[in-house]
Amino acid sequence: MTHEQPALALRGLAKRFDGKVAVAGVDLDVPAGSFYGLLGPNGAGKTTTLSMAVGLLRPDAGGAWVLGHDVWADPVRAKQLLGVMPDGVRLFDRLNGAELLAYHGLLRGMDPAVVDQRAAELLDVLALGDAGRTLVVDYSAGMKKKIGLACALLHGPRLLVLDEPFEAVDPVSAALIRDILHRYVVGGGTVVFSSHVMEVVERLCSHVAILADGTIKRVGTLTEVRGERSLEDVFVEVVGGRTATGEELAWLSR
Amino acid sequence: MAVPVTAPEVPASPTTDADRVRPVSARHFVKLKLRVMGNNFRGQGWRIAMFVGGVIAGLWFAVLGFFLLAAPGLAGEPTYALMVSAFGGGLLVLGWLLLPLVFFGVDETLDPARFALLPLSRRTLVTGLFAAALVSVPAVAALVATGGLVLTAGALGGPAAALVAAVGVVAGMLVCVAASRAMTSAFATMLRSRRVRDLAAVLLAVAAALFGPLQIAVMAALQDADWTRLTGVARVVGWTPFGAPWTMGVDVAEGRAWAVPVKLLVTAATIGALLWWWSRSLESAMVGAASSGPAKQRGGPVGGAVTQLFPGALGWARRGRFGALMARECRYWWRDARRRANLITIAVIGLFVPLMVNVGGTNLPSDSGLDLSTVGSSPVLVSVSLVFVGVLASITLANQFGFDGSAYAANVVAGVPGRLELRARMAAFSVYVVPMLAVVAIVLGVVLGRPAWLGVMAGALLASYGAGLAINAFVSVLGAYSLPETSNPFAMNTGAGVAKGFLTLLSMIASAVAALPMVIAAALLGDAWLWLALPFGLAYGLGAALLGAYLAGDVLDRRTPELLTAVTPRR
């Protein structure tokens, strides 16, 4: 294992659903210690790609490696190093916040005393302590994102894979999440997250990949991809599609 | 409901003048349901196969029912016509009323909550959903079957009677469907509400207990072949909503045409009342769809996170992976309305079926030729009925991963070994079920006055429950299907009802076969078995369950992502 081992390596990942290609061969190297943004419009295949990368969805072709461990051949080692927050997936939401964290911690084989201590800290920092014994099912969307992040962080993974972590999160919580992720990366961790919000990506990321129609269109460090322009301009150019209306919809202004 | 619903023409069509809103009729709901069903099939060969299988099964039952109900007409036996229509029809209504609660659930292809934002009056919504509910395989099959009554009426009373019978049969089907919808919707509402949740449990028990008097009535009917008395009973049933729609045709044939308008009135009033009841609970389902769990828990001393996770009954469990899985499952069996409904069913059926089978048998007078009293109280019959209970309890786990839905992703991400997963799930379920089985054995022993049989009873229960757990471990890994994410614990996806039926049947047969040694031993070994049954049953059940978890866990490890995909509702 060399020193420059990528935190996450994807090779030729492909997936089709009912004959429709969702991901068409994705190669990606996420350097250890990077803050990696996976950008793409809705339906680009971000969720599908990340699900295959963490072992939630079996790819039709290709493979994924976490710090050199094959996710599909050696899942136990790979999954120990991984923290995941999937999108569009329920939590075990008939538990309250503390119970959910305890569950995730013990499931990862952590010491109960450590679980207790970390869970209390996380609930406190993420301002979820006030929710007390409210079940997660009754949390707001933003609170669900936060508890999901806490579950992914609890066992101190080396690589954090987050699908749309800033969706439906209010500005205060978003700032909080940014701060936590920033500290995590400074402390030697690696973050990969998907988003379609340019500002967040521009503000946080060291590396960016733009995904559209199931293939990587641009990849590199933020400055390489952005060049002289704004990230939004690059994104719109790569993805295509119309950004203004013409003659239609006249009935909107009555 | 997972499909992007392109509601054809439900809101005002944008092409017409914006001010002219076209009215929505029941036809639109039916079309919408057919469209959603069609989209569900797209590219899913096995779903089509399931559906075709369901249609074939439905047809088979329809033809069987048709000839049973047409028998008096075909044989020219007017004496039995009234009885067949009153009892046959009444049983049908009772089945539609109770079976969805206990076994099958209702098809919720059109989830009422989806209509909450559309500008539809409650009346439009209820009639529309009602019309859509009529378009289903069971409804069509039941309609075909009850067509036999039309034939009977026609053969005995000519075309006029047949016509009246046809009207009655259609009205009867409306009663059946309305009853099943109103009943499941009302119970769904009650099970969601923390306040009346326990009342709902009691009511469900009472509903299942209705099978009791029915069975005694049937027994009574069989024991004295006094047909005149039975005809009297049938006549009375014919005036209740259970029999009114079905007996109209026979009334005309037997010259009581005056009864027809009155019975039509009874039927119409019943349908109206049921739809009104349904609309009441629909509203609460639409508004309260967001939260489906108990809202908040009582306060109390808040310990550390780990302490909170483990319920009091699991205080002994080690704070590790196994303990965490088990604690979470235990919490879920109680907090998830869908799972709780299943537990209640086990408790109710588990108690009533063996009581009925064994006590009902002893009640028969011995002068009826067969000396049934000894059959009714033999260790063999007790074993058979308790094997049924054990199998029934374990069948609840046949789709255990479907209960979790996409939340199961957490376990996949954590890389939980399959064997550990299955063993923990079995253990957590047993925390609830084993005490229930103990109560069943003790109550049965006391009621039958045979405390000496306690060992045989407990042995049969444990062996069949353990064998069932093993079989269902495989079924749950290989045959998992997603459940709709609605607030109705009785809701099923289209086609999933058929899938569930097949899987249930398959796994029940397999489990029953696996538990057969207990029955055979009870028959062959005589008194020695009274002592041997308990230790043997315990070892057999425990061994089978552990072996099942061991083997099925291996399968689970190999197809974890596929299982997750299978239980994730498509959206």
Ligand SMILES: Nc1ncnc2c1ncn2[C@@H]1O[C@H](COP(=O)(O)OP(=O)(O)O)[C@@H](O)[C@H]1O
């Ligand atoms: N389970 C599925 N079945 C069928 N099609 C799917 C499924 N999951 C995703 N897709 C399709 O694959 C494409 C990529 O989806 P997804 O990965 O969720 O995109 P993103 O996360 O970038 O918005 C979409 O067109 C979507 O419709």
Ligand SMILES: [Mg+2]
């Ligand atoms: Mg996505």
